[in-house]
Amino acid sequence: MEALERDQMLNAVELEQWESGKSVNDIAACQGIRIRRHCRPAASMAEIEAEMGAPRNILEKIIWDKEIEVAQGLARSPLNEVIESAGKAPPTRDFYGALAAAHKRNGVPALIAEVKKASPSRGVLRENFDPVEIAQAYEKHGAACLSILTDEKYFQGSFENLQKVRKAGVKCPLLCKEFVVDKWQIYYARAMGADAVLLIAAVLTDLDIKCFLRICKELGLTALIEVHDEREMERVLAINGVQLIGINNRSLETFIVDTSNTKTLLEKHGDAIREKGILVVGESGLFTPDDVAYVQNAGVSAVLVGESLVKQADPGQAIAGLFGKELVH
Ligand SMILES: O=P(O)(O)OC[C@@H](O)[C@@H](O)c1c[nH]c2ccccc12
Incomplete structure (x- = not known):
């Protein structure tokens, strides 16, 4: 069919x-x-x-x-007001293109470095948290894109952080890391300077995902669609127009982290994914060059990393430690 x-x-x-x-x-x-x-x-x-x-x-x-x-x-x-300000925002930067180019250039998965103060599973990760300083350090040390957590209650993030990072002159494309349940959040993210938004398959029906993808397209936003299990992967692969799939190694229901999740899902679906030109992002629980190599061998083109970078005294320097080499722009 x-x-x-x-x-x-x-x-x-x-x-x-x-x-x-x-x-x-x-x-x-x-x-x-x-x-x-x-x-x-x-x-x-x-x-x-x-x-x-x-x-x-x-x-x-x-x-x-x-x-x-x-x-x-x-x-x-x-x-209507938020739609209007989203329309007036400066044009988006190419999130997908930045990942593809960085992967090719560095020969290791492109880095989406996360500006993350806290999480419900780990508590506060960094006390003296300056989102702009961290974002600039990530960019300087070769991150292809940045992820900015905007949820306040559970992650101590904010849309203000997203806006601040954008206004500080950071050039990397920015992912708004939010729990999107309504289109209003997508327009709001764009109005605040996002270039990409996260859509979590565990909470959105197929029709939700399709409607939200259409809005993203209108706004020039890239959607990173996150899956955690087989069923979600199958659902997402049946939807047209998906460019980026994130495989979360952490269950958001139990907090259990297992990097073999990326491998298992790609063993089964890697061919279909490659055929469609979809890029895969390995998400969560990556701490060492071995971890990065493991998900790279499984077939990811990019990784999304928060904790292991943000917990170190210098999150920018931490990037070379994570990849075993310096990344370049
Ligand atoms: O800090 P970690 O283990 O490197 O993980 C980063 C990122 O993958 C994680 O923050 C994340 C992935 N998907 C999410 C959805 C909502 C909130 C957070 C997330």
């Missing part, structure tokens, strides 16, 4: 489910998605939990908070 035909068929199935009154969570569950939405952004968490029980894991908890946060953001900056 032609890809387009299959795509239309999948859309039709999902639309039919909508029309038959299936809830968002039922549709998601049909696709193997375990994360539920409460869809009650005006309710208190106590009311939500009375209805749905406690969140089943940390990712679900983050998403429930995010739904409320997005509603608050929308009330502060209505969608």
Whole structure:
């Protein structure tokens, strides 16, 4: 079956489910998605939990908070205003192109270096945290792109950090590392200077991903679509227009990190991925040149690294330690 035909068929199935009154969570569950939405952004968490029980894991908890946060953001900056400022933002930089070029130039996976202060699994990673200083050090030492965490509650990041890094004159393309559940966040990310956004397959239905990809395309943003397991990989490979897939070695539900996840998924799907010209990013839990070599041999063209860089006294110098050599621009 032609890809387009299959795509239309999948859309039709999902639309039919909508029309038959299936809830968002039922549709998601049909696709193997375990994360539920409460869809009650005006309710208190106590009311939500009375209805749905406690969140089943940390990712679900983050998403429930995010739904409320997005509603608050929308009330502060209505969608039409955010769309307008996204339209006025300076043009995007080519995130995909920067990764492909750096991979070719250095002969090792391109680096997406993450500006990360804290995480729910590791707590605070760095006390004296200056996002601009860290971003500039990463750029100076050969990072191809940067990832800026914007979630405040769990990662102590902010959209302000993203904007500050952009305004400080950093030239690397910037990934907005956010838990996107609504299109408003994509326009907002662009308005604040993002060149790419993360879309997490574990929380988004196929139709969500397709709609968000379309918005990204309109805005010139690259989408990094994150998968963690076989089912998510299969879903994402069935969607047209995907350029970049991130394989997260860390489960966002259990925090277990296992770099062999990248290898297993690429053993099975590497050929299909190469045929489509998709670049793969190995994400999380990479600390040594051996770790980088392992995911490189598995077939990744880029790596996304936070903790092992940000924890060292000089995160820029740490890059040569991670790759076993200096990276050049
Ligand atoms: O700090 P690490 O283990 O190098 O991981 C970086 C990055 O992969 C991780 O922060 C991450 C990957 N996917 C995410 C989704 C949301 C928040 C964070 C992430």
